[in-house]
């Protein structure tokens with residue numbers, strides 16, 4: 001079994017690298033021996049060490065539904081040239097090779113002489129502290145941008161934090177909701193003043209959402225620091241940071257103050273995944289996980305969809321259980337046991 005897996009992993013890695021310049025869907029087709037074009041792909045990013053050490057309450061938890069029955073999964077990683085054997089059923093994509101600007105960006109932020117670093121220290125110092133270090137956080141948005149930019153219009157790209165367990169394959173109820181919007185994530189209330197919870201983000205590829213993701217990268221490159229310089233890091237625009245939740249908030253939820261809305265795109269149709277009211281999920285496989293979920297803010301219940309078409313008619317945990325707290329890459333990093341995260 002093992003030699004076969006190793007051969008497959010090497011083959012898959014080689015194919016993915018060859019195909020990177022082309023269409024990501026072709027990569028997946030080769031990766032998974034598919035002849036069909038997937039309508040939905042899952043993506044995540046994580047360092048290899050994390051994946052090899054930790055499985056409980058992650059995408060690779062044995063209690064979860066097999067990823068391959070739900071959708072193809074691309075794993076953006078940063079193990080360039082190093083020994084890296086991806087878990088079976090994922091298609092590895094080298095993040096730094098896919099988004100070449102990332103290397104210079106991280107260098108600029110980690111070198112004392114970097115102009116962006118200097119501006120960030122002055123206007124948005126929180127973005128450089130250990131817990132929310134931008135050179136690390138930028139990787140999620142970079143991976144999402146790459147995927148959205150390299151699939152045909154209409155393909156659904158679903159970002160999954162590694163601390164998500166897949167609970168059941170996607171079905172017509174899921175797609176019925178997703179097809180009505182450009183971007184969907186977990187809403188925390190009140191939407192206007194609270195950052196969303198972005199452990200799961202679904203984006204339908206289109207010119208609109210490619211523009212959105214390019215602007216997300218612009219926020220990392222200069223926009224968020226610029227906004228902090230003009231309005232303050234804790235001013236009328238709310239608490240600014242370069243955590244992706246703050247970046248997505250700027251792009252998809254209108255700010256209270258009109259002055260801070262220049263990054264908001266009112267053309268985008270935004271949907272909110274309901275994750276509240278675990279009592280409605282009693283008797284399901286995901287009830288136990290839904291019950292322990294803490295959003296740290298009020299959230300939508302699926303019943304709200306009767307009055308608000310932007311809210312999902314299902315609880316997101318039916319498909320994806322986000323296991324916040326202790327199992328993700330971020331927590332591992334805070335504990336100091338995720339090497340290679342700060343390197344570029």
Ligand SMILES: [Mn+2]
Nearest residue numbers: 161163199328
């Ligand atoms: Mn998470």
